Amino acid sequence: MEPIGVLVLCGMCDYFEEELKKKFKVLKFSENKEGFLKENGNSIRGVIGNGVIGASSELIDSLPKLEIVASHSVGLDKIDLKKCKERGIRVTYTPDVLTDDVADLAIALILTTLRKICESDRYVRSGLWKKGDFKLSTKFTGKSVGIIGLGKIGTAIAKRAEAFNCPISYFSRSEKPNTNYKYFSNVLDLAANCQILVVACSLNEGTRHIVNREVIDILGPQGFIINIARGLHIDEPELVSALVEGRLGGAGLDVYVNEPGIPEQLLGLDNVVLVPHIGSNTLETRKAMADLVIGNLEAHFLNKPLLTPVI
Numbered sequence: 075m076e077p078i079g080v081l082v083l084c085g086m087c088d089y090f091e092e093e094l095k096k097k098f099k100v101l102k103f104s105e106n107k108e109g110f111l112k113e114n115g116n117s118i119r120g121v122i123g124n125g126v127i128g129a130s131s132e133l134i135d136s137l138p139k140l141e142i143v144a145s146h147s148v149g150l151d152k153i154d155l156k157k158c159k160e161r162g163i164r165v166t167y168t169p170d171v172l173t174d175d176v177a178d179l180a181i182a183l184i185l186t187t188l189r190k191i192c193e194s195d196r197y198v199r200s201g202l203w204k205k206g207d208f209k210l211s212t213k214f215t216g217k218s219v220g221i222i223g224l225g226k227i228g229t230a231i232a233k234r235a236e237a238f239n240c241p242i243s244y245f246s247r248s249e250k251p252n253t254n255y256k257y258f259s260n261v262l263d264l265a266a267n268c269q270i271l272v273v274a275c276s277l278n279e280g281t282r283h284i285v286n287r288e289v290i291d292i293l294g295p296q297g298f299i300i301n302i303a304r305g306l307h308i309d310e311p312e313l314v315s316a317l318v319e320g321r322l323g324g325a326g327l328d329v330y331v332n333e334p335g336i337p338e339q340l341l342g343l344d345n346v347v348l349v350p351h352i353g354s355n356t357l358e359t360r361k362a363m364a365d366l367v368i369g370n371l372e373a374h375f376l377n378k379p380l381l382t383p384v385i
Protein backbone atom coordinates (compact mmCIF):
# COMPACT_ATOMS: atom_id res chain seq x y z
CA MET A 75 0.00 0.00 0.00
CA GLU A 76 1.24 3.49 -0.84
CA PRO A 77 2.44 5.35 2.32
CA ILE A 78 -0.01 7.93 3.63
CA GLY A 79 1.02 11.55 3.01
CA VAL A 80 1.24 13.77 6.11
CA LEU A 81 2.11 17.44 5.79
CA VAL A 82 4.15 18.80 8.72
CA LEU A 83 3.85 22.55 9.23
CA CYS A 84 5.95 22.91 12.37
CA GLY A 85 9.45 22.06 13.51
CA MET A 86 10.05 18.55 14.85
CA CYS A 87 12.62 17.09 17.24
CA ASP A 88 14.79 14.28 15.83
CA TYR A 89 12.82 11.57 17.62
CA PHE A 90 9.50 12.85 16.24
CA GLU A 91 10.79 13.06 12.67
CA GLU A 92 12.42 9.62 12.76
CA GLU A 93 9.37 7.89 14.21
CA LEU A 94 6.95 9.69 11.90
CA LYS A 95 9.00 8.73 8.84
CA LYS A 96 8.82 5.06 9.82
CA LYS A 97 5.03 5.16 9.42
CA PHE A 98 4.10 7.95 7.00
CA LYS A 99 5.29 9.81 3.95
CA VAL A 100 6.40 13.06 5.60
CA LEU A 101 5.94 16.19 3.50
CA LYS A 102 7.06 19.73 4.28
CA PHE A 103 6.26 22.92 2.38
CA SER A 104 8.87 24.02 -0.14
CA GLU A 105 9.60 27.70 -0.89
CA ASN A 106 7.05 27.62 -3.68
CA LYS A 107 3.89 26.78 -1.71
CA GLU A 108 1.60 26.91 -4.69
CA GLY A 109 3.75 24.57 -6.75
CA PHE A 110 4.10 22.24 -3.76
CA LEU A 111 0.32 22.05 -3.28
CA LYS A 112 -0.25 21.46 -6.99
CA GLU A 113 2.14 18.54 -6.90
CA ASN A 114 1.24 17.03 -3.49
CA GLY A 115 -2.14 18.47 -2.45
CA ASN A 116 -4.08 15.39 -3.54
CA SER A 117 -1.90 12.96 -1.61
CA ILE A 118 -2.04 14.74 1.77
CA ARG A 119 -4.44 13.03 4.19
CA GLY A 120 -3.03 14.33 7.46
CA VAL A 121 -1.63 17.63 8.73
CA ILE A 122 0.55 18.20 11.78
CA GLY A 123 0.78 21.70 13.25
CA ASN A 124 1.53 23.09 16.68
CA GLY A 125 0.80 26.06 18.94
CA VAL A 126 2.48 28.48 16.55
CA ILE A 127 1.33 27.30 13.14
CA GLY A 128 -1.79 25.28 12.44
CA ALA A 129 -4.33 24.30 9.80
CA SER A 130 -5.82 27.57 8.59
CA SER A 131 -8.99 27.83 6.58
CA GLU A 132 -6.92 28.50 3.45
CA LEU A 133 -4.75 25.44 3.95
CA ILE A 134 -7.73 23.18 4.61
CA ASP A 135 -9.34 24.44 1.39
CA SER A 136 -6.24 23.54 -0.57
CA LEU A 137 -6.18 19.92 0.67
CA PRO A 138 -9.17 18.04 -0.79
CA LYS A 139 -8.17 14.67 0.71
CA LEU A 140 -7.47 15.93 4.21
CA GLU A 141 -8.92 13.64 6.91
CA ILE A 142 -7.14 14.57 10.13
CA VAL A 143 -5.29 17.47 11.77
CA ALA A 144 -3.07 16.16 14.59
CA SER A 145 -1.79 19.09 16.57
CA HIS A 146 1.50 18.90 18.44
CA SER A 147 0.06 21.21 21.10
CA VAL A 148 -2.62 21.52 23.72
CA GLY A 149 -3.66 24.94 22.37
CA LEU A 150 -6.03 24.79 19.39
CA ASP A 151 -6.20 28.47 18.52
CA LYS A 152 -4.25 28.08 15.27
CA ILE A 153 -6.66 25.54 13.80
CA ASP A 154 -9.86 26.49 11.99
CA LEU A 155 -12.02 24.11 14.01
CA LYS A 156 -15.25 25.30 12.42
CA LYS A 157 -13.99 24.43 8.96
CA CYS A 158 -12.71 21.06 10.18
CA LYS A 159 -16.15 20.28 11.60
CA GLU A 160 -17.87 21.31 8.37
CA ARG A 161 -15.57 19.12 6.29
CA GLY A 162 -15.70 16.17 8.71
CA ILE A 163 -11.97 16.44 9.38
CA ARG A 164 -10.89 14.91 12.69
CA VAL A 165 -8.72 16.97 15.07
CA THR A 166 -6.47 15.71 17.86
CA TYR A 167 -4.18 17.44 20.37
CA THR A 168 -1.65 16.66 23.11
CA PRO A 169 -3.18 17.45 26.49
CA ASP A 170 -1.88 16.34 29.91
CA VAL A 171 1.61 15.23 28.87
CA LEU A 172 2.87 18.84 28.89
CA THR A 173 1.05 20.13 31.98
CA ASP A 174 3.96 19.66 34.41
CA ASP A 175 6.54 21.28 32.13
CA VAL A 176 4.43 24.34 31.44
CA ALA A 177 3.61 24.76 35.13
CA ASP A 178 7.29 24.30 36.03
CA LEU A 179 8.20 27.02 33.54
CA ALA A 180 5.63 29.40 35.00
CA ILE A 181 7.24 29.03 38.43
CA ALA A 182 10.71 29.35 36.89
CA LEU A 183 9.62 32.59 35.20
CA ILE A 184 8.20 33.92 38.47
CA LEU A 185 11.45 33.19 40.28
CA THR A 186 13.78 34.46 37.56
CA THR A 187 11.74 37.64 37.11
CA LEU A 188 11.24 38.52 40.79
CA ARG A 189 14.73 37.47 41.89
CA LYS A 190 16.37 39.11 38.82
CA ILE A 191 18.26 35.91 38.04
CA CYS A 192 19.01 36.74 34.38
CA GLU A 193 20.06 40.29 35.21
CA SER A 194 22.33 39.11 38.01
CA ASP A 195 23.85 36.49 35.71
CA ARG A 196 24.66 39.29 33.24
CA TYR A 197 26.10 41.29 36.16
CA VAL A 198 28.53 38.52 37.12
CA ARG A 199 29.55 37.77 33.53
CA SER A 200 30.27 41.42 32.74
CA GLY A 201 32.64 41.72 35.72
CA LEU A 202 30.46 44.32 37.49
CA TRP A 203 30.38 42.32 40.74
CA LYS A 204 33.88 43.55 41.55
CA LYS A 205 32.50 47.11 41.65
CA GLY A 206 29.81 46.38 44.25
CA ASP A 207 26.88 44.26 45.30
CA PHE A 208 23.97 43.56 42.99
CA LYS A 209 20.71 45.47 43.52
CA LEU A 210 17.92 44.05 45.69
CA SER A 211 15.19 41.90 44.20
CA THR A 212 11.65 40.85 45.21
CA LYS A 213 10.76 37.94 47.50
CA PHE A 214 8.50 35.28 45.98
CA THR A 215 7.51 33.19 49.02
CA GLY A 216 4.17 34.39 50.35
CA LYS A 217 3.27 36.70 47.46
CA SER A 218 -0.33 36.54 46.30
CA VAL A 219 -0.67 34.75 42.95
CA GLY A 220 -3.65 35.36 40.65
CA ILE A 221 -4.20 32.84 37.87
CA ILE A 222 -6.25 33.49 34.76
CA GLY A 223 -7.66 30.11 33.80
CA LEU A 224 -7.84 27.30 36.36
CA GLY A 225 -7.69 24.39 33.93
CA LYS A 226 -5.12 21.61 34.18
CA ILE A 227 -2.14 23.91 33.67
CA GLY A 228 -3.52 26.69 35.89
CA THR A 229 -4.20 24.16 38.65
CA ALA A 230 -0.68 22.71 38.34
CA ILE A 231 0.74 26.24 38.70
CA ALA A 232 -1.47 26.89 41.74
CA LYS A 233 -0.29 23.68 43.44
CA ARG A 234 3.34 24.64 42.94
CA ALA A 235 2.77 28.20 44.16
CA GLU A 236 1.03 26.82 47.27
CA ALA A 237 4.34 25.20 48.21
CA PHE A 238 5.78 28.73 48.31
CA ASN A 239 3.05 29.71 50.81
CA CYS A 240 1.37 31.94 48.24
CA PRO A 241 -2.32 32.76 48.66
CA ILE A 242 -3.95 31.74 45.37
CA SER A 243 -6.86 33.35 43.58
CA TYR A 244 -8.16 32.84 40.08
CA PHE A 245 -10.45 34.01 37.32
CA SER A 246 -12.28 31.65 35.00
CA ARG A 247 -15.64 31.65 33.21
CA SER A 248 -17.25 29.99 36.21
CA GLU A 249 -16.29 29.16 39.78
CA LYS A 250 -14.63 25.74 40.15
CA PRO A 251 -16.03 23.30 42.68
CA ASN A 252 -13.60 21.60 45.08
CA THR A 253 -10.93 24.28 45.37
CA ASN A 254 -10.07 26.53 48.27
CA TYR A 255 -8.67 29.18 45.95
CA LYS A 256 -10.44 32.52 45.93
CA TYR A 257 -12.59 33.08 42.85
CA PHE A 258 -12.98 36.42 41.06
CA SER A 259 -15.59 36.74 38.36
CA ASN A 260 -13.57 39.38 36.49
CA VAL A 261 -9.89 39.86 35.74
CA LEU A 262 -9.74 43.44 37.05
CA ASP A 263 -10.76 42.32 40.54
CA LEU A 264 -8.27 39.45 40.33
CA ALA A 265 -5.47 41.86 39.35
CA ALA A 266 -6.43 44.28 42.12
CA ASN A 267 -6.01 41.47 44.64
CA CYS A 268 -2.75 39.84 43.60
CA GLN A 269 0.88 40.75 43.10
CA ILE A 270 1.74 38.14 40.47
CA LEU A 271 -0.74 37.63 37.65
CA VAL A 272 -0.24 34.42 35.66
CA VAL A 273 -1.95 33.91 32.30
CA ALA A 274 -2.81 30.22 31.85
CA CYS A 275 -6.09 30.11 29.91
CA SER A 276 -6.75 29.05 26.33
CA LEU A 277 -6.97 31.67 23.61
CA ASN A 278 -10.35 32.45 22.09
CA GLU A 279 -12.37 35.54 21.22
CA GLY A 280 -13.34 35.94 24.89
CA THR A 281 -9.76 35.84 26.22
CA ARG A 282 -7.96 37.87 23.52
CA HIS A 283 -6.42 40.92 25.27
CA ILE A 284 -7.80 39.73 28.59
CA VAL A 285 -4.82 41.57 30.05
CA ASN A 286 -5.33 45.15 28.87
CA ARG A 287 -4.13 48.58 30.01
CA GLU A 288 -6.59 48.68 32.92
CA VAL A 289 -5.45 45.30 34.24
CA ILE A 290 -1.79 46.28 33.88
CA ASP A 291 -2.34 49.59 35.68
CA ILE A 292 -4.18 47.99 38.56
CA LEU A 293 -1.28 45.58 39.10
CA GLY A 294 1.00 48.59 39.14
CA PRO A 295 4.74 49.12 39.75
CA GLN A 296 4.91 46.39 42.41
CA GLY A 297 3.05 43.89 40.23
CA PHE A 298 4.30 41.19 37.85
CA ILE A 299 2.79 39.42 34.83
CA ILE A 300 3.77 35.92 33.77
CA ASN A 301 2.53 34.59 30.43
CA ILE A 302 2.92 30.93 29.47
CA ALA A 303 -0.28 30.82 27.37
CA ARG A 304 -0.46 32.92 24.17
CA GLY A 305 0.90 36.33 23.23
CA LEU A 306 -2.52 37.56 22.17
CA HIS A 307 -3.88 37.25 25.70
CA ILE A 308 -2.04 40.47 26.48
CA ASP A 309 -2.29 43.83 24.75
CA GLU A 310 1.42 43.66 23.89
CA PRO A 311 2.06 47.37 23.06
CA GLU A 312 0.41 48.31 26.39
CA LEU A 313 2.57 45.79 28.23
CA VAL A 314 5.70 47.15 26.59
CA SER A 315 4.90 50.80 27.45
CA ALA A 316 4.07 49.86 31.05
CA LEU A 317 7.40 48.05 31.39
CA VAL A 318 9.34 50.87 29.73
CA GLU A 319 7.67 53.52 31.90
CA GLY A 320 7.97 51.47 35.12
CA ARG A 321 4.18 51.36 35.55
CA LEU A 322 4.49 47.58 35.92
CA GLY A 323 7.11 45.89 38.13
CA GLY A 324 8.14 43.22 35.65
CA ALA A 325 7.12 40.40 33.33
CA GLY A 326 8.21 36.86 32.54
CA LEU A 327 7.19 35.89 29.02
CA ASP A 328 7.26 32.62 27.10
CA VAL A 329 4.87 33.72 24.36
CA TYR A 330 4.48 36.74 22.07
CA VAL A 331 2.09 38.04 19.45
CA ASN A 332 4.34 37.57 16.41
CA GLU A 333 6.62 34.68 17.29
CA PRO A 334 9.52 34.41 16.70
CA GLY A 335 9.43 38.21 16.43
CA ILE A 336 9.27 40.16 19.66
CA PRO A 337 8.88 43.91 20.28
CA GLU A 338 12.34 45.48 19.94
CA GLN A 339 11.92 47.57 23.10
CA LEU A 340 11.71 44.50 25.32
CA LEU A 341 15.29 43.57 24.44
CA GLY A 342 16.75 46.51 26.34
CA LEU A 343 14.73 46.04 29.54
CA ASP A 344 16.03 44.47 32.74
CA ASN A 345 12.57 44.05 34.27
CA VAL A 346 11.58 41.33 31.80
CA VAL A 347 12.67 37.75 31.36
CA LEU A 348 12.18 36.51 27.81
CA VAL A 349 12.18 32.87 26.76
CA PRO A 350 11.35 31.48 23.28
CA HIS A 351 8.07 29.54 23.74
CA ILE A 352 9.73 26.67 25.59
CA GLY A 353 6.84 25.67 27.87
CA SER A 354 6.73 22.05 26.71
CA ASN A 355 10.27 21.97 25.43
CA THR A 356 11.87 19.10 27.36
CA LEU A 357 13.13 15.84 25.87
CA GLU A 358 10.70 13.82 27.96
CA THR A 359 7.62 15.85 27.12
CA ARG A 360 8.43 16.33 23.44
CA LYS A 361 8.81 12.54 23.14
CA ALA A 362 5.42 12.03 24.82
CA MET A 363 3.83 14.67 22.54
CA ALA A 364 5.36 13.04 19.43
CA ASP A 365 4.07 9.62 20.52
CA LEU A 366 0.58 11.06 20.99
CA VAL A 367 0.54 12.77 17.59
CA ILE A 368 1.74 9.61 15.83
CA GLY A 369 -0.59 7.41 17.91
CA ASN A 370 -3.56 9.55 16.92
CA LEU A 371 -2.64 9.43 13.22
CA GLU A 372 -2.19 5.66 13.32
CA ALA A 373 -5.48 5.17 15.17
CA HIS A 374 -7.31 7.27 12.59
CA PHE A 375 -5.88 5.50 9.56
CA LEU A 376 -6.50 2.08 11.15
CA ASN A 377 -10.11 3.05 11.92
CA LYS A 378 -9.53 2.79 15.67
CA PRO A 379 -10.69 5.27 18.35
CA LEU A 380 -8.50 8.38 18.52
CA LEU A 381 -6.33 8.67 21.65
CA THR A 382 -6.95 12.36 22.35
CA PRO A 383 -9.69 13.65 20.06
CA VAL A 384 -10.93 17.22 19.91
CA ILE A 385 -13.52 16.52 17.21
Ligand code: 8YV
Nearest residue numbers: 124125126146147148149354
Ligand atom coordinates in the same frame (compact mmCIF):
# COMPACT_ATOMS: atom_id res chain seq x y z
C1 8YV B 1 4.30 23.88 22.05
C2 8YV B 1 2.11 24.97 22.91
O1 8YV B 1 5.53 24.41 22.41
O2 8YV B 1 0.92 23.05 23.55
C3 8YV B 1 0.86 24.22 23.16
O3 8YV B 1 -0.23 24.79 22.94
O4 8YV B 1 2.08 26.11 22.59
C4 8YV B 1 3.42 24.30 23.16
O5 8YV B 1 3.30 23.13 23.88
C5 8YV B 1 4.09 24.29 20.66
O6 8YV B 1 2.93 23.74 20.19
C6 8YV B 1 5.28 23.84 19.84
O7 8YV B 1 5.20 22.49 19.45
